[in-house]
Amino acid sequence: MKWRKTSALALLCLFGASLLPIQARLNNDARAAHLRKTALNLNLRERIGQAGFLAALSGFRSPLAAILWIQAHTAWENTEWGRMAGTFDTVTTLQPRSILYWDMSAWHMAWNAAVAAMQNEKQPSEALRIRSQREYFRLGRDFLERGILNNPDSYQLYVQLGIVLRDKFEDHCGAADTFLKAAALPGAPSYCARFAGYEMAKCPGREREAYEHLRQLYLQGDKQRLPSLINLLRDMEKRLDIPQGERIDSSAHSNKT
């Protein structure tokens, strides 16, 4: 009996050794498909408690993230913005592949929390309210940037980052580049390219590039010929002094469609 147990142990070790290349290959395949999660660390252990950490270690990261998301929702109902930010951070660490979590976390921070900070009646100093609002803008952008690092193939997060840069930071050049990146990703809706053009037009020094970009979109046909795009193109034609024959209203261009 004893030698059988020993040989079983030896066979188990041999089997483990023979599995190493297979496991390495599977690991590489998972990495290539962006399926390997970030490692759990002691910082996370402090945030989610011992039971939560144990659950995360046992392969229940996703259900744990869902439960914490419910807690974050309760914090939102109670307008506990600081608690929300911390919970969102934990949720996105546990489930970094979920676009929804990154997107919603950023939205809560850059929009809801930022507005609440600006309207905070307990803070008499306007300068401090503005500072707090900017801090929430930055947090929102940070969520989206980290989300993109974890999901580089998702156009949704690029679109949201572009919107944050446009509406909250008024960084039109940055927003244009972000919308361009979104437009280049698979499955991106047609508005991504239009948004890139609109923002580029507001970026100092890139007017000519914006005009060419928007003109290309216009030439793609009816799907891109929205009133806002046509109006902007007409305005740019005047500003850039485009020759009459090359303008979109000229018969040469109208006939191309």
Place this chain on the structure above:
Amino acid sequence: MKLLGVTIAIARNTFTELVRQKVFYFLMIFALLVIGNSAFMAKFSFQEQFQMLKDISLGAMSVFGSLIAILATANFLPKDMEDRTIYTILAKPVPRFSYLLGKLCGIFGLLAVSILLMSALFLAVLWIREGTVLNETRAQLQGATAEEIAAAVKEVTNATFNINLIPGIVVIFFKSALLASLTLFLSTFATSSIFTILMATALYFIGHLQSTAREYWLAGVDVHWWSRLLAALVSLLFPDLQAFNLTDDIIAGAAVPMTLFAGTIGLGLLYISVYFSLAALVFSDREL
């Protein structure tokens, strides 16, 4: 051929025995969890609702699958010895190998039926919720263009059913089957079912850390020799259970490549056959 018949008879008997132990009562808890969760989630956006429904349901399927695998397998050898049925069976021309294989197949059958029932319940709730959300969306979009309604409907349907859910559920079954096979190996030299359950639970946790230990060992970090030896032992002796956690990514909407899915199933089959062979090796000489 005769041996196959014997194995099938033992498997069928094991399955019936486990069903008679009212194992399927756990489905009531699962149903409460899934339906209760679904009703509670109404205040969230539909994307959040569906994500949480999938997270909690697939998580619960994994927990129940693992629990059934460990508890049912750990119990059968001591119970058969206590009831003395093992002596009646092995006194006949039934090889010990066939006895173990039959028992394991019976447990696999129970796991398959349990996971199928849980999947059916989960998919039914998801389908009902999808119908409700679609009706609400259509009502909200009254007067909108057909294109806008189609886009909204597509957004809802994309958030609910995803073909990748099926490989996710299949992988949950293989993870549970692996645990059953590992528990069987432990029970062949264990002296009590409590010992087997405790060991299997500990191995469950260690198995989830195996990949970390393996990376640490193979990275060749300059640390104490005993630390590397420990990491090497964990890597060689324990199964990599983290490889079977594809559901987290599937729920998040990630597409699992076919090669990775097939590789994971292959790895599961390898583990199952090796643990079973080792169990048969140890059990063949065990004094009963």
